[in-house]
Amino acid sequence: MIPELGHFALILALSLALVLSIFPMIGSLNNTPGWIALARPAALGQFFFIAIAFGCLVSSFLTDDFSVAYVAQNGNTLLPDVYKVSAVWGAHEGSLLLWVFILSGWTVAVSMLARHLPAVVLARVLSVMGMVSIGFLSFLLFTSNPFARVFPVPLQGGDLNPLLQDPGLAIHPPMLYMGYVGMSVAFSFAIAALIGGRLDAAWARWSRPWTTVAWMFLTIGITLGSWWAYNELGWGGWWFWDPVENASFMPWLAATALIHSLAVTEKRGAFKRWTVLLALLAFSLSLLGTFLVRSGVLTSVHAFATDPARGLFILIFLCIVIGGSLSLYAARAPSVSSGGRFDAFSRETLLLGNNLLLVIITAFVLLGTLAPLIYDALGWGKISVGFPWFNRMFVIFTPFLVVLMGMGPLTRWKHQDPGDLARQLRVALLISLGGGILGSLPILHKGSIWAGLAVMLSLWIVCSLAISLRQRLRYRKGLAGLWQDLGTKGSGSYYGMVVAHFGVAVFIIGVTFVMQYNVEKDIRLSPGQSTELAGYTLRFDGVQGRQGPNYHADRGTVHVLKDDREIAVLHPEKRVYTVQTKPMTESGIDVGFTRDIYVSLGEGLGNGDWSMRLYYKPFVRWIWFGGLLIAIGGLLAASDRRYRIAVRDQLSALGNDGLIANGGS
């Protein structure tokens, strides 16, 4: 009964999505207020029904309704309740339902919170979002129905993949989808602007907070995914340049370029065509990622169940959405007027450089991800692109980006005297170079150029931020001054930038130090035996069996000592889940601010001996801490007071542009 209700709700949602796509759009072109006014109720109705459908699926899982095929494949009576809920999005059909649920949520949010937009524009934006909804709802209903019944009813479910039975992975897809789907808002704004033929600073101001929030979620989602991989996969790795990971990283890169480009368009009215293209690109990459992951075109350790028939559907959908939007762009962009002029040396130029670098990196990630497919399609052999290449490519371009990051906040709009900038950054340069040299020397660890480079780049960012802060708070002294400044308009953006860029600096240190200085040891140990790892002593005290709620585990005990003082006891496990019988490794990790000690069980070798892998991972937490800071920066930026003012006169937005000293972004 309930699954049928859910199914029916989806059908109703589809019809509302059709209403949402057609009437407001046509109404906006003919200026029919009645049709335009249909947008919000249609959006609300769509959300309502999809929410019902989602609720039905959750209920089916919680009640172990194995007559529903999807529940039979992914659920299990022994599965803890919290994972029964996360199993809803654990496989293809359910995750699509989550996608479309989040999309309908964003649509409602835009319809409610963007009321200050001209009705015609808002109608178009919501229509386009409705069109995307149609695509996904159709995909669900025609090829991937989560409510399909299975008969006869199995007595027990197939269980959720043990790898997914982890809190990190429970929230990772929702966060990621909030990001992917959120990009559709920027996309819709861009399409609406292209249709209306009006691309100006106001459009950028409307788009910006939505894009920043979506970008923030994407950052959180990717960071969580990396953190999860480290904790769950047992190999101490946190990024593999796997096609599925790349599928989430590319939209992030494009979105990062977009939020910076939007700044220019909002402040100076420049880069309009480029920003619009980026907005189209970011969402296109989201959709492309969805295709790559679900179509079976690329092999990956964590792609969804591959089904080329579904892949074809998504490909056609891609053609319609991306092809359509790019055609619209090709038709309309030439008639968009050029924006504010700027000199060769100005903040605009630096941001242009930022965009250029990010786009190049995105292109290279795309190349590396698709190369196996391209080579195979052309008959050039079956290849795979090595992980080291991605790293090397990333490391080639990032320093340029970081150099710009240090200069940008201190550079004026429209025109900056290079000499003046150099003078301001003198101290930063000295400290960075000094720190870089120190960092590469074998003082605390063995010497490494890369570590030195990382320290130099991070210090460059941090010093530049400090100089910028000092200048901004020139007239407001002390903490009281800071508190006052936080309340002003534009401070959200500024402090968001500060925190996010600081996060990048932290991230760089984390990544470089863990890659340069990590120690990995594969060893065979007998119970009672100790071994040395990067100055720590690890004593293995044997393995015992243990029963979990839906698994059986071999649980090892490893004592970690430093200078004869015990600092941690780790319990790495090798689990075999009752239903899927796939062995799974749960690592034992001693978490630290400056380092992790990580132990992973291998196999029992007889006599109580076990093979195991030991890792010393310095600064690895800084990677996710940096990611978190970047996300917080995004949150701060999006919550800038100037976006919260309800009634706006879009024309006055242009009047507020002009020369703004450092501190605005």
Place this chain on the structure above:
Amino acid sequence: MARYLRYMVPLAIFALLVAFLYRGLSLDPKLVPSPLVGKPIPKFTLTRLDNPAASISDADFRGKVTLLNVWATWCVSCRQEHETLVQLAKTGQVDIYGLNYKDNREDARQWLTRYGNPYVANAFDSDGRVGIDWGVYGAPETFIIDREGIIRHKHIGPLTIEIINDEILPLVAKLKS
């Protein structure tokens, strides 16, 4: 005109990308119709699952319309389609043979005892060699074979009531007439 061309570049790049992606989809073996359809079944001889001393071969497939179902105990989807197969076997409309693929003999036998046995006979293909001949990539897969031993259809993935009613039974009826 040149000005307009510049803005068509992204579209052109996308078109090229779509071409590769489409080609990529068609490279997947599941999308391409099985090359074995329309060809005679491969010659083989394997031991029977229930009796290692007895054997089953391609000759057993001549003279009647049959189904060959590739399955294993480690395959979760096989478990799901199993009841459907048992139901189909009860109707008696077609003989179902099994190819127990890369499995453990004891486990497979116990499985059938526990969950029901829809198969006329099961061939035990422990290392999957015979499966390779049949073009099997994984389990479950089901083949429809006609009286002359020609493969007429291959279904990849678990069988459901709909698939049985829409795909399998009509073809079986046609082959029988």
Place this chain on the structure above:
Amino acid sequence: MTPKRRKRLILIALMVAGVGIAIAVALKAFNENLMFFYTPTAVAGGEAPAGHLIRVGGLVTKGSVKRQSDGLTVTFDITDYAETIKVQYTGILPDLFREGQGIVARGRLQKGNLFVAEEVLAKHDEKYMPPEVADALKTAKKNGAVGAATGGETP
């Protein structure tokens, strides 16, 4: 040309040059980092380059997995039913590694056709065979190399 224009042009030229060099370096590294996949038949036939980082894949032959005394080094054979090659790996094998499964190994070919693996990948799903391996098996069949159990009919 006005001085402003010239300054702008020089700046653009510098940017383009810098970026161009970076792109060239990245592309060159790309080519060097492509890892080609070779089947056991290809390796046995001498098609695979020795010493280079490559990938090989096949089905792990039953009964071939041998553990060395240090507990961490293991050797096993992989086959595409036409040819078989020996693989050596020191380290902890992935959870899903087992005999009869399709695996892909990344490493270098040493003299005597011993493949020393730096990484062994087994897919996360028992019924999933790496496409390269499946393809390799299909090709080997097509080229007529057949075992005694199967008989002649090639698809």
